[in-house]
Structure formats: structure tokens, C-alpha cells
Amino acid sequence: MSGTYFDALWEAHVVESLADGNDLLFIDKVVAHEITTPPGALLIERDFGDALFDPRAIVAVNDHVSPANDAATAEQARHLRGWAKRHGIELYDVGDNGICHVLVPERGFVRPGMTLCCGDSHTCTLGAFGAIAFGVGTTAQAGAMLAGCVVVKRPHVMRVRIDGVLRGAASAKDVALTVVRTLGASGARGYALEYCGSTVETMSMGERMTLCNMAIEAGATTGLIRPDATTRAYLHDRGVPFALEERWYEHARVSGTYAKTIEIDASGIVPLVTWGTDPSQSVPLGQRVPEAANDGALAYMGLRPGASLEDAAIDQVFIGSCTNSRLHDLRVAAEVLRGRRVSVPTIVTPGSQAVKRAAEREGLHEVFQDAGALWTHASCGPCLGMSMGVLAKGMRCVSTSNRNFPGRMGAGGRVHLASPVVAAASAVLGRIPTPSQLDELTGAGVCV
Amino acid sequence: MRISGDVLALPFDGIDTDQIIPAMHLTVIEPSGLGPHLFTGHAELSNRLAEVPTASIVVAGADFGCGSSREHAAWALLERGFRAVIAPSFARIFLENAYTNGLVPVVLARSDVEACLRARSLEIDVDAESISTDGGERFMFTLDPVRKTFLEGGGYLRYLHAKIPAIRTWAAART
Numbered sequence: 193m194s195g196t197y198f199d200a201l202w203e204a205h206v207v208e209s210l211a212d213g214n215d216l217l218f219i220d221k222v223v224a225h226e227i228t229t230p231p232g233a234l235l236i237e238r239d240f241g242d243a244l245f246d247p248r249a250i251v252a253v254n255d256h257v258s259p260a261n262d263a264a265t266a267e268q269a270r271h272l273r274g275w276a277k278r279h280g281i282e283l284y285d286v287g288d289n290g291i292c293h294v295l296v297p298e299r300g301f302v303r304p305g306m307t308l309c310c311g312d313s314h315t316c317t318l319g320a321f322g323a324i325a326f327g328v329g330t331t332a333q334a335g336a337m338l339a340g341c342v343v344v345k346r347p348h349v350m351r352v353r354i355d356g357v358l359r360g361a362a363s364a365k366d367v368a369l370t371v372v373r374t375l376g377a378s379g380a381r382g383y384a385l386e387y388c389g390s391t392v393e394t395m396s397m398g399e400r401m402t403l404c405n406m407a408i409e410a411g412a413t414t415g416l417i418r419p420d421a422t423t424r425a426y427l428h429d430r431g432v433p434f435a436l437e438e439r440w441y442e443h444a445r446v447s448g449t450y451a452k453t454i455e456i457d458a459s460g461i462v463p464l465v466t467w468g469t470d471p472s473q474s475v476p477l478g479q480r481v482p483e484a485a486n487d488g489a490l491a492y493m494g495l496r497p498g499a500s501l502e503d504a505a506i507d508q509v510f511i512g513s514c515t516n517s518r519l520h521d522l523r524v525a526a527e528v529l530r531g532r533r534v535s536v537p538t539i540v541t542p543g544s545q546a547v548k549r550a551a552e553r554e555g556l557h558e559v560f561q562d563a564g565a566l567w568t569h570a571s572c573g574p575c576l577g578m579s580m581g582v583l584a585k586g587m588r589c590v591s592t593s594n595r596n597f598p599g600r601m602g603a604g605g606r607v608h609l610a611s612p613v614v615a616a617a618s619a620v621l622g623r624i625p626t627p628s629q630l631d632e633l634t635g636a637g638v639c640v
Numbered sequence: 641m642r643i644s645g646d647v648l649a650l651p652f653d654g655i656d657t658d659q660i661i662p663a664m665h666l667t668v669i670e671p672s673g674l675g676p677h678l679f680t681g682h683a684e685l686s687n688r689l690a691e692v693p694t695a696s697i698v699v700a701g702a703d704f705g706c707g708s709s710r711e712h713a714a715w716a717l718l719e720r721g722f723r724a725v726i727a728p729s730f731a732r733i734f735l736e737n738a739y740t741n742g743l744v745p746v747v748l749a750r751s752d753v754e755a756c757l758r759a760r761s762l763e764i765d766v767d768a769e770s771i772s773t774d775g776g777e778r779f780m781f782t783l784d785p786v787r788k789t790f791l792e793g794g795g796y797l798r799y800l801h802a803k804i805p806a807i808r809t810w811a812a813a814r815t
């Protein structure tokens with residue numbers, strides 16, 4: 193294993209190699225949000241005189257519960273605000289914010305060749321830009337803010353080669369779920385996933401972010417995609433200078449040797465929906481859940497072994513989260529909802545204020561609201577059961593987010609992960625669609 | 641350092657951090673007040689905790705601490721009196737968080753974890769990297785030699801703080 197794009201990028205950031213595979217890795221950009229940053233900022237303030245390594249290398253976002261919904265979350269947002277102001281850190285706040293993983297690329301904070309960390313496991317989303325981006329705990333994030341580095345074990349590199357054309361309603365989300373299903377919920381532990389192949393090459397940056405977003409769901413340290421003309425065009429459109437990164441575009445042409453390779457045929461990917469309590473537990477639409485009950489997952493989900501998912505009535509649909517809240521996701525969901533009515537409470541949460549405004553310029557907010565869905569402000573929204581759209585015990589939600597863990601969206605709540613198109617169809621039907629129902633609702637041709 | 645105490649047996653793989661501490665409790669600025677909410681993300685786990693209120697060592701299945709990066713999971717365990725977690729494997733971020741907070745993460749082979757699950761109490765010799773069960777079994781484990789030095793309170797940030805001059809020199813010389 194050597195010479196891959198990931199290896200070259202990693203090595204360019206190693207300040208010191210430590211024992212047992214650990215490296216002192218330089219971090220170019222720290223993303224700081226209001227849930228995980230304040231306790232770390234306090235540690236630096238109390239024990240190290242409040243000095244930061246480089247405030248310009250930090251971007252702060254109030255995103256998880258924004259605007260605040262009670263006194264405690266208001267205190268978190270206020271703390272992040274005051275801290276950012278004191279240090280001259282760029283802050284994105286109510287009215288001009290969004291989920292950090294959606295906002296950071298839009299504002300040009302991630303570029304090929306960078307390393308980034310954040311006290312948030314879905315930081316791997318940013319690997320779509322040919323960056324090494326990974327989640328860390330509060331203390332490690334504080335360390336990166338204090339000293340510009342993290343101590344982290346160098347992962348092996350696994351190539352995830354995806355070739356072929358996606359058919360019917362299959363989407364980047366179904367590719368992500370397929371990868372997690374193939375590897376298992378911890379099958380990529382100790383690895384960085386490098387996604388490549390013709391399917392990935394033809395994906396937009398938004399789709400690439402959806403794919404990289406769920407690398408953590410297979411336990412990977414991160415996921416990334418080598419930068420190419422699509423990356424360059426995205427950054428160019430946002431006025432991000434890329435001259436400095438030129439060498440990384442060059443590096444991206446070299447493949448190197450990988451510790452492991454898996455291959456996925458995209459033409460065989462169909463829309464998936466999770467039936468269990470970890471994101472690897474999914475089945476194609478229309479197929480029955482497994483007969484063998486798995487760790488109580490079926491019991492938690494209120495499903496009998498071998499049950500058909502379309503038989504279970506759902507209580508809520510959520511379209512949003514750092515996995516699926518960008519413009520493309522909203523467009524495909526709106527196409528299903530156009531001229532139809534939702535039959536269960538449906539919450540549509542754009543990933544950022546910029547996404548929201550772009551969607552509104554296209555009239556998507558009218559489509560959602562005409563269909564009877566709630567069109568909200570930009571934030572993490574119902575994804576983590578912290579603010580709006582929390583589930584009560586036994587409630588069943590089809591969600592475009594990334595985690596279906598027990599209690600994720602509220603104690604005892606049941607989450608089925610799916611793509612925006614499947615979620616929108618579920619909103620219309622009040623049930624998870626069968627493949628033929630999905631065909632009907634999308635007006636699409638084949639969906640095997 | 642020696643840790644001895646009763647076992648909380650959680651023989652399930654993939655206990656994620658949402659189960660360890662649900663997101664609705666992540667509204668703290670200071671890492672305190674989390675202990676009472678430990679394992680409330682899943683009734684099965686909180687029921688087992690209620691049965692062994694004196695426990696100070698978690699013995700769990702593979703991939704303990706997967707999912708969200710929330711360090712609150714380690715804080716909640718420590719506040720509730722836990723000093724170590726034994727499992728066949730840990731998710732990366734939880735493992736890092738455990739070390740930086742002085743919660744000892746012990747990786748053992750599955751068969752050894754099963755022996756620990758059957759034990760009522762355990763004694764862990766952190767320096768010698770060994771575990772003894774109340775049934776007289778003894779297992780060796782290996783801690784990460786770098787992170788072991790972070791187990792003492794605040795060790796991780798002190799370590800990085802001392803490196804700042806070298807890091808600045810490296811950054812200035814960077815091409």
C-alpha cells in the first residue's frame with residue numbers, strides 16, 4: 193500500500209511519525225460547530241491561555257440546533273458566537289448558515305490537497321473534494337485549534353471501484369447504502385475509502401458528497417475521491433482559487449497500490465431502504481426483511497422476520513441532512529411531490545441557506561408546500577432528534593439522513609434510511625413504496 | 641494504575657454513541673450532567689445498567705462507540721463511574737476519546753471478552769496491561785503506546801501544547 197493519492201496527501205501533512213502507526217498530522221482547516229466546540233474551547237481557555245494556533249484556519253457554524261430551541265441550546269450558540277468573535281474566527285450563524293458539511297464546500301473552505309477535521313463524524317463528506325477530512329472528538333478538535341495538529345492513526349487505503357451507469361430511480365444514496373451494505377457497519381474500520389470508477393467520475397459534486405458522507409457508516413476513518421475536472425468546475429463556479437492545488441490534480445492521475453479493493457457494479461444497484469438499526473441493514477425496495485432476527489434489530493423496528501416493508505405504515509418523512517439536502521436532492525424529491533399530496537407529516541430541510549435560496553428561485557418550496565410538506569429553514573433539523581421533528585416511541589420515519597440507530601431521532605423512534613426519491617414517494621403513499629409504485633410516482637422507466 | 645470493579649455486561653455488537661448518550665442531552669457547555677442519561681438511548685442497555693448500579697467496567701461487543709463523534713459518550717461513562725471498557729474492537733473516534741479522557745479502552749479477543757462477560761468483577765492492571773477475572777482467569781492486552789501516555793488527565797492537550805514550536809517550524813518550512 194503506497195503511492196496512492198491519499199498516501200501522498202497524508203504524507204505531505206505529517207509533522208512527525210509517532211509509534212504504532214500514529215502520526216502528528218497537520219490540519220489545514222478546523223470546522224467548529226456549537227454542539228462539540230464549546231467544551232473544547234473552554235479547555236483551551238482555562239489551561240492554555242485561550243491562544244489558538246491560527247484563528248484563520250477555523251470556520252465556525254451554528255448548525256445543529258439553529259435557531260436555538262431552548263435555553264441550553266441558546267447558550268451553546270451564544271458560546272460559539274462569543275468565542276468566534278473574540279478570536280476573529282469566521283462564523284456562519286442564523287440567517288446565513290446551514291449544516292457545516294454542506295456550507296463549508298459552498299463557501300470555498302475545502303479544496304483538493306487539504307486536511308480538515310471537525311468534532312463531527314460526517315466530516316468525511318468533504319473528502320468528495322480530494323481532501324482528507326475526518327471527524328474527531330471535542331478534545332482532538334481542541335488540540336487542532338490549539339496546536340494545528342491531531343494525533344491520528346494512519347489508515348490503510350481501500351479502493352472502492354464503482355463502474356457502470358445507475359439505472360431507474362437508483363441514486364448516489366443507493367450507491368452509498370450499497371457500499372455500507374457490502375462492507376458492513378464496521379468493515380472499513382482502519383481504512384480510508386477511495387471511491388473511483390466510471391460511476392463516481394460521472395457524479396456531480398453533490399452526489400459525490402452523498403457518497404463520501406456515509407464512509408463513516410462503514411466505520412472508515414474517511415472517504416475521498418480524487419479531484420478532477422468536475423471538482424475544478426465546482427470550485428471555479430464559486431470563485432475558489434485553485435492554483436495552489438494544481439499539484440494535487442496532478443497527483444490524482446496516479447493510482448498507486450491499495451491495501452484492498454472492492455468492486456461494485458452500478459448497473460445492478462437498485463433503490464434500497466434500511467430495515468434495521470445500523471445503516472448496513474438494508475434491502476432493495478419490494479424485498480422482504482431477513483428471516484433471521486438480528487440482535488433485536490427487527491424487534492426494535494417493530495418488524496416480523498421476513499416481513500414486507502411496504503406493509504408498515506409510516507408516521508413521518510424527513511428529507512434533509514448532510515447526506516441528502518443539496519439542491520439536486522431537493523429537485524428529485526420535488527419531482528415526485530409535484531402535483532401530489534403527502535399523506536403523512538413530511539419535513540423538508542434544505543442543507544444551507546444558499547441551497548434554500550437556490551431551491552426557492554426554482555420554485556421548489558412551492559412544490560413542497562403545495563404538496564402539504566413543511567419547508568423549513570436550513571439546519572440539521574430532525575436528523576439527530578435534538579430539535580424539530582423528534583419521534584416518539586414506536587413512530588416510524590423514512591429519512592434521507594445517514595443513521596438509523598436506536599433512539600437516533602427520539603427514544604424508541606424507528607428510522608428507515610432511503611434516497612430522496614424513495615422518501616418523497618413514501619410521503620405520498622404513507623408507506624415505503626414497492627418498485628412498481630415508485631415507477632408510477634417517478635414516471636420513470638425501469639426500476640428493477 | 642489499577643482498576644477493579646463490577647462488570648456491566650452488554651453483550652451486543654455495534655453499541656453506538658447515540659445509544660450511549662442520546663443527542664437530546666448534548667446541550668452542555670461543560671462536560672457534566674451527562675451521567676444520569678448514560679445508555680438511555682436503548683432500553684435494553686439502560687435496564688442492564690440499572691441492575692448493576694455499582695459497575696465500573698463495561699464489557700461489550702464489537703465496534704463499541706461507533707457512529708457520532710460525541711465525546712459526551714466517554715464523559716457520560718466516566719461521570720457514571722466507569723473507568724474502563726472491554727470489547728473485541730472499538731470505533732476509531734470513540735477509542736481516541738476514551739484515551740484522551742482517561743477511560744481505559746481494552747481490546748481483547750472475542751473469546752476473552754466472553755470470559756469477561758461471565759465475570760462478576762474484574763481487576764485491570766493498566767501498567768502491566770493485564771486483566772484478571774474473579775474466576776481466576778488472566779488475559780493480556782495491548783494499549784496504544786502513544787495514547788497510553790494521554791490517559792492521565794489533560795495529557796493529550798499538554799502533549800500537543802508542548803509540540804507547538806516544532807509544529808510552527810514545520811508549518812513555516814512547508815512548501
Ligand code: SF4
Nearest residue numbers: 314513514572575576
Ligand atoms: S445533518 Fe445529521 S448527520 Fe449531518 S451533521 Fe447534522 S446531525 Fe450530523
